[in-house]
Amino acid sequence: MRFRHTAEVRSLNPGLAGGALHARGVGGPTDVTARAAAHTARAAARLSATPEGRFPEVPAWRRAYARMGLRPTRYRCASEALLRRLRREGELPRIHPVVDPCNAVSAAYAVPVAVLDADRVAGPLLEVRHARGDEHCTAFGGGIEHPAPGEVTCVDSDGRAHSRRWTNRQSGHSAVHRHTDRILVVAEALHDGGAGTVAQLMATLAGDIAAHWGTAPATALLTPGAPEFDLGGGG
Template sequence: MILRHAEEVRSAHPGLAAGALHATGVDGTAEVGARVAEYTSRALTRLADNPESRFPEVLAWRRTFARLGLRPTQYRCASESLLRRLRKEGSLPRIHRVVDLCNAVSVAYAVPVAALDADRITGPLLEVRPALGDETYTTFDGRTEHPAPGEVTYADSAGRAHARRWTNRQSGHSAVRDGTRRILVVAEAMHEGGPGTVARVLETLAKELGAHWPVTPVTALLTGEQPEFAFGDSARVP
């Protein structure tokens, strides 16, 4: 299976920094509460000085969404939505141990972190690209949508969209769940210094996953020179 960003995406967004992680052997039983609290505490400390709307990492994604023709205050990148909820409620929702950890790391570093069930992706290619308009996206409540033509999405070889509006919303089809054993995690940043931030996100997640599950995560930074991440096998679920 190959993950990559389409050349038209990289050309239109030269500030993109991205990285990916693959791991096999996770489940929903590990106790990550203390680590989730640690990372959310870091985010809360930062939020005490400024709201998330002033974070350089968030502002960069707002500018990106504006260039894509999206209203940044209507459609927020995933990390901004999480930070906003954390600021208002003081905590993040508990969903699944893997997702909880990824969300906590996302707010700590203020960049979007997507966690997907790799066995729900149809290979051989998962590409971040402009939608054609005929891709199928499944919401978390089971409804079917079709990304608008030109909307940036994660599209697999079966024409299934695993995100809406790039880093705005993931798909319910490939959401990490109780039966998930193999994950693909993607971190993306647009701000100055983004490559360093993404590298730290990957390092942090690899360390935490390896400490809580019997896994050996494989990570890679994706660049214009090395735009592809090869991971695992083609998915078994169409």
């Protein structure tokens, strides 16, 4: 399976920096508490100095949402939502041993990070593109939604949308669960210097996954010259 952003998405968001990670063997139990806490503490320290709305990473996504015709203070990118929750509640939710460090790293770098059960994504292509309106997305509550035409979403070869409003909300269909063994992680930044931020973020996540599960993830930085990530065999 291949993952990519369309040329149209890239042309409308020229600062887009993407990173992708593929890992197998992440289904076993492990204690991620210490590493997740370290990443969360980094985010909290940054928040203690300035609110998330003043981070350069956040306004860049708000501008992208405005370009999509969405009100940025109603629909927020995933990393801004995590940072707001951390600032207000002092902690991030505990969800799953794979998801928790990804959320903590997302907050630490203020960059949206999506983690998908790769075996729940239909190949051969997963693409961030503008919706036509006939895609179907499974909400976490179990209902079926249809992204509005023109909405940026992440669509597989079966026409299933794995996100709503780009990085606002993931689909429940490909959410990580207790039987997940193989994951695709995607990080996306729009701010100046985003490529460097994403490179650091992906290296951090790869190190965490290797330390927790003893597996060596495959990673890639996605650029206009190299816009695709091939997950290799098995999907």
